[in-house]
Amino acid sequence: LLASYLLFTRVWIPDPEDVWKPAEITKDYKEGDPILHLKLEDESPLEYPVGPKDNPLPFLRNPDILVGENDLTALSYLHEPAVLHNLRVRFLESNHIYTYCGIVLVAINPYEQLQIYGEEVINAYSGQNMGDMDPHIFAVAEEAYKQMARDERNQSIIVSGESGAGKTVSAKYAMRFFATVGGSANDTNVEEKVLASSPIMEAIGNAKTTRNDNSSRFGKYIQIGFNRHYHIIGANMRTYLLEKSRVVFQAEDERNYHIFYQLCASASLPEFKDLALTSADDFTYTSLGENIFIEGVNDAEDFEKTREAFTLLSKDIRISSIFKIIASILHLGNVEICAERDGESCHISRDDPHLKHFCRLLGVELQQMEHWLCHRKLATASETYVKNMSSKQAANARDALAKHIYARLFDWIVEHVNMALQTSFKQHSFIGVLDIYGFETFEINSFEQFCINYANEKLQQQFNSHVFKLEQEEYMKEQIPWTLIDFYDNQPCIDLIEARLGILDLLDEECKVPKGTDQNWAQKLYGQHSSSAHFQKPRMSNTSFIIIHFADKVEYQCEGFLEKNRDTVYEEQINILKASKFQLVADLFQEKQDAVSPTLQIPLSQPLLSLQGRSLLSPPVQFRSSLHLLMETLNATTPHYVRCIKPNDDKEAFSFDSRRAVQQLRACGVLETIRISAAGYPSRWTYPDFFNRYRVLMKKSDMTIADKKLVCKNLLETLIKDPDKFQFGKTKIFFRAGQVAYLEKLRADKFRSACIKIQKTVRGWLQRVRYRKIRTATVTLQRYVRGYLARRYVEHLRLTHAAIICQKQYRMVRDRRAYLRVRQAVIIIQAYTKGMFTRRIYWEFLLHHKAMIIQKTVRGWLERKKFRRARNAAIIIQCAYRRMCAKRQLKQLKIEARSAEHLKKLNTGMENKIVQLQRKMDDQSKEYKAQNEQLSVANTSLSTELTKTQKELEQLRSRQGDGSQITSLQEELEKLREELQEAYAQRKRLEEEHSSEKQGLKQVSRGKKGHLFNNPVFQNYINRREVSLQTELDAERQRYQNLLKEFSRLEQRYDNLDSLPPVIFQFHPGHRRNPSNQSSLESDSNYPSLDLHSLTSCSFPLQEMGVEKAAMDISLFMKLQKRVRELEQERKRLQISLDKMEELAKHKYKLDTGSLSLQRQELESENKKLKNDLNELRKMIADRASQNSSSNELQDSYNILLSQLKAANEELEARKEEVLILRAQIVSNAQQIEKTEHIELNNKQPIDKEEAIKAYHGLCESKKLLEAQLQSQSRQHKDELEALHTQIELLKDDIEKKQEMLNYTMSLSPEAQVEYSVQQEITRLTNDNLDLKELVEKLEKNERKLKKQLRIYMKKVQELERNKQKPQSKPELSRQVTVQRKEKDFEGMLEYYKEDEALLVKSLITDMKPSAVSATVPCLPAYILFMCIRHADYIDADQKVEALLTTTINAIKKVLKKNNDDFEMTSFWLANTSRLLHCLKQYSGDEVFMTQNTAKQNEHCLKNFDLAEYRQVLSDLSIQIYQQLIKVAEGIMQPMIVSAMLESESIPSLAGVKPMGYRNRSSSMDNDGSGPSSYTLQALIRQLGQFHSIMGEHGLDPEIVGQVFRQLFHCINAITLNHLLLCKDVCSWSTGMQLRYNISQMEEWLRGNNLYQSKAAATLEPIIQAAQLLQIKKKTSQDAEAICSLCTALTTHQIVKILNLYTPLNEFEERVTVSFIRNIQNRLQERNDPQQLLVDTKHVFPVLFPYTPSALSLETIHIPASLGLDFLVRV
Secondary structure (H helix, E strand, C coil): CHHHCCCCCEEEEEECCCEEEEEEECCCCCCCCCEEEEEECCCCEEEEECCCCCCCCCEECCCHHHCCCCEHHHCCCCCHHHHHHHHHHHHHHCCCCEEEECCEEEEECCCCCCCCCCHHHHHHHCCCCCCCCCCCHHHHHHHHHHHHHHHCCCEEEEEEECCCCCHHHHHHHHHHHHHHHCCCCCCCCHHHHHHHHHHHHHHHHEECCCCCCCEECCEEEEEEEECCCCCEEEEEEEEECCCHHHHCCCCCCCCCEHHHHHHHHCCCCHHHHHHCCCCHHHCHHHHCCCCCCCCCCCHHHHHHHHHHHHHHHCCCCCHHHHHHHHHHHHHHHCCCEEECCCCCCEEECCCCHHHHHHHHHHCCCHHHHHHHCCEEEEECCCCEEEEECCHHHHHHHHHHHHHHHHHHHHHHHHHHHHHHHCCCCCCCEEEEEEEEECCCCCCCECHHHHHHHHHHHHHHHHHHHHHHHHHHHHHHHCCCCCCCCCCCCCHHHHHHHHCCCCHHHHHHHHHHCCCCCHHHHHHHHHHHHCCCCCEECCCCCCCEEEEECCCCEEEEECCCHHHHHHCCCEHHHHHHHHCCCCHHHHHHCCCCCCCCCCCCCCCCCCCCCECCCCCCCCHHHHHHHHHHHHHHHHHCCEEEEEEEECCCCCCCCCCCCHHHHHHHHHHHCHHHHHHHHHHCCCEEEEHHHHHHHHHHHCCHHHHCCCCHHHHHHHHHHHHCCCHHHEEECCCEEEECCCHHHHHHHHHHHHHHHHHHHHHHHHHHHHHHHHHHHHHHHHHHHHHHHHHHHHHHHHHHHHHHHHHHHHHHHHHHHHHHHHHHHHHHHHHHHHHHHHHHHHHHHHHHHHHHHHHHHHHHHHHHHHHHHHHHHHHHHHHHHHHHHHHHHHHHHHHHHHHHHHCCHHHHHHHHHHHHHHHHHHHHHHHHHHHHHHHHHHHHHHHHHHHHHHHHHHHHHHHHHHHHHCCHHHHHHHHHHHHHHHHHHHHHHHHHHHHHHHHHHHHHHHHHHHHHHHHHHCCHHHHHHHHHHHHHHHHHHHHHHHHHHHHHHHHHHHHHHHHHHCCCCCCCCCCCCCCCCCHHHCCCCCCCCCCCCCCHHHHHHCHHHHHHCCHHHHHHCHHHHHHHHHHHHHHHHHHHHHHHHHHHHHHHHHHCCCCCHHHHHHHHHHHHHHHHHHHHHHHHHHHHHHHHHHHCCCCHHHHHHHHHHHHHHHHHHHHHHHHHHHHHHHHHHHHHHHHHHHHHHHHHHHHCCCCCHHHHHHHHHHHHHHHHHHHHHHHHHHHHHHHHHHHHHHHHHHHHHHHHHHHHHHHHHHCCCHHHHHHHHHHHHHHHHHHHHHHHHHHHHHHHHHHHHHHHHHHHHHHHHHHHHHHHHCCCCCCCCCCCCCCCCCCCCCCCCEECCHHHHHHHHHHHHHCCCHHHHCCCCCCHHHHHHHHHHHHHHHCCCHHHHHHHHHHHHHHHHHHHHHCCCCHHHHHHHHHHHHHHHHHHHHCCCCHHHCCCCCHHHHHCCCCCCCCHHHHHHHHHHHHHHHHHHHHHHHHHHHHHHHHHHHHCCCCCCCCCCCCCCHHHHCHHHHCCCCCCCCCCHHHHHHHHHHHHHHHHHCCCCHHHHHHHHHHHHHHHHHHHHHHHHHCHHHCCHHHHHHHHHHHHHHHHHHHHCCCHHHCCHHHHHHHHHHHHHHHCCCCCHHHHHHHHHHCCCCCHHHHHHHHHHCCCCCCCCCCCCHHHHHHHHHHCCCCCCCCCCCCCCCCCCCCCCCCCCCCCCHHHCCCCHHHCCCCCEEC
């Protein structure tokens, strides 16, 4: 720590005015120095004394980058001056009133209305984690709401602070958040009642004090109940410690409770005449403070709000009776008590008007009340008697009665408010909001301050234990060793107050003494507690005592303690009130059976009655018991703390008094939280964040390690040598206080050195460039100047040359003589000196040289002698060893040579070689023979093949005459070319005529209108008129669409509440709309619905041909389509005839094998002929195409013919399959005939020899057949076994792969495991999808093949049947001739029966899936419905038209209601509804809609009905569907926007990470493992692309698509900008750069999809300017001017907010100064911007549906059979 007190280190030193002030060290501090040399901000020096005990070293300041943090626990140095400075900077410079301090939200009262509590702010904070956005009361409320839903545990929000700190407002905003987020699920409007209770409680429980104009003079705990779906179902309120004394006494410049002044301000109203009220100045109880008004408050208006709140809560509350009781209290205070002469008695005048009003308003007897106000009853053991009271005693009794009445009324109102907020539903959980007084200390502290501080002691104890518990849980969860942190425990102080013989016990005991006094009670306290550490006796007083609380020492005056503890009210006065004729007054004073029930009601608002014969518990005892119950409730919930701070006592807006703030920070426990955090490891970083922040300190080798945790550990062990300064947890790194600042210093030094190096290089380059320019200019100047000077110099030399020669000669002689004299002397001295030194050096060198020669010689001789000795020894050893080895080898060789086995081995090797050579000769001879045989066989086969080929060649030559078919095709090709050329010529002629007419019209229009449009006045008028009309049109559309939205919402609500069986809605059209607001969509296709096979077969030429050329051949496609339909019908007819023929063939005919074989031969020959023709035709066309390749037209015709040739090739393949089928059929028929003949022969008797032989042959054949079947079965069995084996092997491989994947997955980290499993799953799904696609394609191909085979088979069977029936004399036809039916002209109508209407709607709407019609014409259901409507109009069936349209509209609504979150379904029905609307317009017969129709379409117009009203209804339905589409799309995109636009790192390594506070490690993030994952920008763009592709597939009009994306981009802009305005951590330069890049990617996507002109990009202008504002310089006045001219789409409030939120991520950036922000505000004063800060995310642009007619003819629409609409008949 001492190493930190170096030069230029900044510290905090104490200051009597500002509490703490900054200073800078001017000299390094060393241990033991008594003085620390400092320099203040005003440059004045200061010698700060330092001592080990008395005056420790000053606190260190945090780096500038940490100043202004959202969370105080994120500060590296945690101490009081750092906390105070951070709060001051945030409050004064950034105008942020909320700051986190661990689990505490510190709220500073700004004394100004801020625009940060609107509904859009609630929506922005809803669903967010607590640390994701700037601190706010809504963030605390959202955290409580989220934990209640997640943990299913009750929550509490404890709001505390001084009077005037803003407790009531904070609690009110928390309840508003719950009412908005958790609104009731039914129509009870409980949330409105909960909010309505606030005005009532403020009126009867709040008052003006010297510190606050609306101070709560009681504590309350509101429980908001929720059901299992977490909707509000009710509430309950508990109150504490009402200040009753304020009813009868107010200090100067204070007021009584607001309700008294509100009632007096409204006394002139007729309904309050009988209250006899006047101005508040006329009543004693309201005029003691001498000021009855509050600046800026209208009591009459507040009274109306209070009455409305009473009415909203419950109609059972008797409001008039309540006001009568309140007015009676005012009159009671004005009752004048006159003293008698003796001074011991008093009386009240019978004519006192206020007493009369008091008795009249309460319904009591005047005489009795007059008597008992001046007398009291005393009871002894034997008798009871009445005693007079003095005027003072009577006045005290009157005031006590007034307080008691008001307290009982307060209780009654609270009870009935709770009854109004109760519900019959079962409460699942609740959130409690505790609005309670903070620690108070005044100059004179009495009984109320004692109770308040006692309650705060209990709350502080609970707070300390909770904070310590959270710290302990954090350490245990991260598995970090922790030691017991010593935190302040105020249990001794609490025992001093509430323990046995404590202050409260002694107070109760003194009250029981008959003549007990405050002085006696004080003496008892001195005697009992003088030894306590928390109790002190003042030096100068005997009637007061001091308690040392956790926050401060407080001196309490004993005067009044006993009286307030007794709280005496006389029984006789209460009995009179019990006998009131008004039921409410009588009910107020009836004693309850459970007088001491364990409820948390007002302890001091239930005063003691001084009754004879019994005594109740004293108010402190009741308060103590209720406080214990409150602690139990809080301990059973999860608490959330809000500490309200009062910045100054003058109620000035944004003024900060450091002394008052420190006093409250100490009192509310914020500094205790800091101390507990600082005692452990306050700074905590996750491993990824630490890696991203401090990777600049790592080595390059460390960056390659995949395990970031290991990298962080290695780095910290290198940087921080003390291991106690940090700890490694499971997911985080924990640091001691000050370590983050040290790491930030190292990081800043690293950056600084890098920046210096970059600056050095850049500056050097700039200077070199500048130097080169200057040098070039200088050299040029020097050249001319030097030339001029040289010429002058030469002239000067010429003139002075003679004089110089003379001077030279003279001076030379003189100086030479002197020089020679000196030189001679110097040479002599040098010669002697150099000689001496040279001789010395020479002798030394000579001695060294001789010694070296001797040493060299001796050493050489020794080494040579040693080497010779070693070499001789080695040679001798080698010779001896080699001789011994040679002898051994020689001996062995001699023995082997003499042995016989050696000779045998040699012979055996030779024999083996001889045998091998003989075998090789035999093999070669055999191969030679076999090759000769093969050659002879090949010669014979080649000769046979040669003869065959010669025969085939002759046949081909004979067929060359059949080339007529080729010539006909060539002629047809030439005709097509000529027609194509004629079409091109006609088109060119029409284009020339059109261009000439267009130019003529332009010249005429220029001549007529040029003068008019050049007039600027006319231009301005036209522009203004156009803008005004456009705005009026948009406003009208907006209003109308809002009405439609409200209508749909009400209709939805009615459907939800309707419990009756669904009844079909009978619609009666009647609602009309302006034509300008009529909506339309466009998604028509110019292509008819073709068969899939025809589309696939025509795909190749269509891709190769241009669009225009393909359109010219549309007639060909129409013919093909017609032909396909004819073939389909023919197939059905042939199927029926085939079934009949098969039945006839079974019973009547037998197939003739001869005819079948003949037919087979004919088919084979025909097949060969077709194949030859095909090949020749293909060659010819290819040659012709190659010759004419330069012509594009010939190429196109060639492509068409090529497609036809492909079709012919497919037909040939089908013929091949037909031949195979016929062969199989012939074989089967032959076998069947043989079997039948065999049976007949067996039946004949006797059997001759030939028949027996035939039978034997038949048996042999059957045997062979059976053997073949057995062999086939065995082969099949073997194949199955092999398949099973291969499958087993595949399964084994799959298991091994999965095992390897499992092992690899287990070795990864948890995040990598999740990512790897997701990738594997995506890969698996992709492979499955591809397999399914391949399977579908195979099945479709197989289906087409089977259809072809079936068609061929039916034709062949039909031919065979015809051949059987025909006589043999008739010649057979060579090919089949089919009779074609003439195509009937359809009128584009569909006929259906009335009973099929439900089935039609069910098939087309209810059960319709968009994928079912994806391959057909877009909006096919709309076309089919309109064709049905046309037929109903054609037959003049009005009921049929009305029923069909009404049923259609209702069915669409039901489908959309059922699929209210399905974007695809909503888009599908938006397209179909708009298309149906366009069809009703296009074929309505109105000339306006018929301008673009063809003649055929005009013939199809409706004849009998005008469906204009239904068009209006469909237009409204389209708008409703559009709004639902926007809602669904926004719901899908909303979770992705913030993460994609602001958090995803699209530009790697750009975003910086700042130190985190407690909120970034809170429970909302730790336990939310199932929360939403982070989305990237690419994910958002993919989602937008998916929306675009879906709408394009459904045929939605491009203009509507553009409006949809305009609305979606507005949502992106609003959510992103709102998050930017509410999150300080993202307002940085790097975020601006990242955001600008992301926006550019979005704009690029718009351009790529042709949506840039749809005004979608314009909606991003505010967020673009916000990104530029983050990047622009913010220093000088020129920068301010640039910002004002740049940010035109941002409001002044938003610009100032962004500048206040701007946060530098490193020390090289600078904060925006306050003066610069003030300069911006001054420049923007002229703007009339709205005060709203956030952008409205629910804003909907008016939608315009343009009319887009369809070019598709109704008669060409094809209905797929898969829709199941066979009951529809085309007309």
